[in-house]
Amino acid sequence: MTPPVARKRGRRPAGARSLLSPAEVRELFSRLAEVDPAPTTELEYTNAFELLVAVVLSAQATDVGVNKATRRLYPVANTPQAILALGEEGLKRYISTIGLFNAKAKNVIALCRILVDEHDGQVPRTREALEALPGVGRKTANVVLNTVFGEGTIAVDTHIFRVANRTGLALGKDVRAVEDGLMRVVPDEFLLGAHHWLILHGRYVCKARKPDCPHCVIRDLCRFRDKTTAG
Known part of the structure; x- marks a missing residue:
């Protein structure tokens, strides 16, 4: 069984109703x-940055397709600095098999720049900082917070x-x-x-x-x- 996780303090959200007791x-x-x-997750990754990028790439794409692309990308560039060195056009060559790869490449380059300039190249641990990254919404932030930071x-x-x-x-x-x-x-x-x-x-x-x-x-x-x- 998965060990207990401490919830953040405060009232639980009302949310949708449940039919189950x-x-x-x-x-x-x-x-x-x-x-x-x-x-x-079925996305392949070895660190927080790899997972963050994989989740951004997975929007309207399958995990299988993303994994095929990142297996080529990550041995070459798996840090914000390395992906910035590739540049947007260089990154596209590795992710061109993924849907919406042009927009995703732009977002990944932009988020890498913010990680380097504002977070010392590290993936932030707060929802607010994660959702401030290009291409990262609530769902992506939730995946990273859950899978990487527990x-x-x-x-x-x-x-x-x-x-x-x-x-x-x-x-x-x-x-x-x-x-x-x-x-x-x-x-x-x-x-x-x-x-x-x-x-x-x-x-x-x-x-x-x-x-x-x-x-x-x-x-x-x-x-x-x-x-x-x-x-």
């Missing part, structure tokens, strides 16, 4: 944790949004409502891993077009009405 929520995450005791944050992507609404774990019309709802209902001891468990469950089991309900470990807890059957 606290006992059902705990059971849901207990089962996901049993299947995958040490969940993590904070109990949840980055709601399309997978988490779908799983939270389908299961009834956190009903919400937008990603922020779902994020706040999850932060309200997820037990402390599962908070660090919740982001990864829900993404992986959505990616491989609770898929968009045809969820694999017969092989779902939480199917009896799930409130999704149109469960699929075997065959």
Whole structure:
């Protein structure tokens, strides 16, 4: 089981409502944790900067596609200074297989400049500083804070949004409502891993077009009405 994570002090956000009882929520995450005791991102990285860049590149792209690009890029340049030395055009040659690579190259160069000029080349540890970087929004900041710095944050992507609404774990019309709802209902001891468990469950089991309900470990807890059957 993932160790408990201290929440930031203050009232828990109201967020989206949940159809599951606290006992059902705990059971849901207990089962996901049993299947995958040490969940993590599928993006490949060796340090905070590599993960930050990978997450920026992953917008509207697959982790598989990003990993293919960064396997070529990082042996050549895996620091802000090294990527700045490549320049925007040089960076594009490594990431041209990724969607929106022109805009992403511009953002990565700009964020590298800020990291060098304002943060001594280091990835900052605060949400405010992260979200001030070009190409970094709340979701990207949440991934970095969770995966690198061990904070109990949840980055709601399309997978988490779908799983939270389908299961009834956190009903919400937008990603922020779902994020706040999850932060309200997820037990402390599962908070660090919740982001990864829900993404992986959505990616491989609770898929968009045809969820694999017969092989779902939480199917009896799930409130999704149109469960699929075997065959």
